[in-house]
Amino acid sequence: MSIFHLLTALKPGRSKAGQSARFIVAFGLLLAMAGCSSTLSRVETWDGEPAAAANAATLKAPGAIQVSRINGRNMSNFLMDDLPLDYALLPGENEVIFTYKTIWAKSGVVENGESKVHVYTSEPRVVRFNAEQDEVYRFQFDQPESRSEAEQMAEDFVATVVTVDGQEVVAESSVWTPAVASDRTPIPEGGQVGSAETTALETLKSVWATATEEEKKAFLRWAFE
Template sequence: MCHVSRVFKLMALLVSVALAGCASTLARVDTWEGELPVATEPAVLKAPGAIQVLSVNGRSMTNFLMDDLALDYGLLPGENEVVFEYKTIWAKAGVVRSGESKVHVVESGPQVARFEAGAGEVYRFDIQKPGSREEAETMMETFSADIIAGSGAVVAHSEAWNGRSQLTAGRTPVPSGNGEMAGDAVSGSSLERLKAVWADASDEDKKAFLRWAFE
């Protein structure tokens, strides 16, 4: 039974990684389809576990099966639109009834941040950290997060997402050098997608992933 559980755990995560778009490594989620043009260096947006990125430039980023996971997102240089939610969890005080959740979840509605990403630049979310559930609930009433560049400059303030993109044209997929959509090469079965992801992963990422899968 334990072996079956481990196999299921392994396959579930591998399929989710494959469907997420064949990230260049298991440590970074690339937000485009296909291959980057030659000599193009992506930007990186670092998201803490409290941030769940829902979509980037209209492409869903919710294929991962794990919550509260800090992730790096690869961004194409140029204009980017990131839709996300912020969530905090607080333990309940006192006796918790059978079947009742042991925690309070305080979360924002969907937020959107739009900014111009520079090639090779690293960005991160900057969010005020509440000290209590009550403070978190108050903060959600006017919630906004900043996107900070490596220099420390604020490049974007998030606002409530109204469900409508301001990008006039999608920035994905990206054509490969031979004029074909590189994503077509891995558009077959989940197994084929998995092979493509695994081939691009570093030895260190592969070892870390296998340790996690069979622990």
């Protein structure tokens, strides 16, 4: 949930009744955000009840960092715009895939139907690090001071994972690319894929191997929307 939803709700109405209704809706949204914050403030990233969960580490992600997967597990169900979240990590090696998203208000007059904000989102990034028992980590990255800086940052975004006091860097992000096996299955002649002998995974591998960089970026954007 974004602060822009609240701003929309608080926009003056044409009557006192309309203003009162918007105030009630906005108040309800605030309560909902508070409730979401309390129930989703620490997201477990494993299945079942592993013994190591009792000493899980914590990764703190600000609203600008949207974590999509951890150790292959989909975190999309927990994504909420502009809401900081804490992720509980089992001790040991962890892989975190995320994107960076920043929102800037547009200056000047905005025409009807046009978005009132600029939204800049990075390509998927990944950090891999060894989480220690009961340790707390956080993302660290530069803060843009202008819209142009924000746009540039989204294109070449780099973040580090540090201990909560910022004294130790444990990982630096890099561009995430899905792993593709070296023994790729060739695409059948005529461009037909998905035959009875070809599994969906093998088809994806072969298509990925022949895709251009722009096609790969477009696919990654679609996969993480």
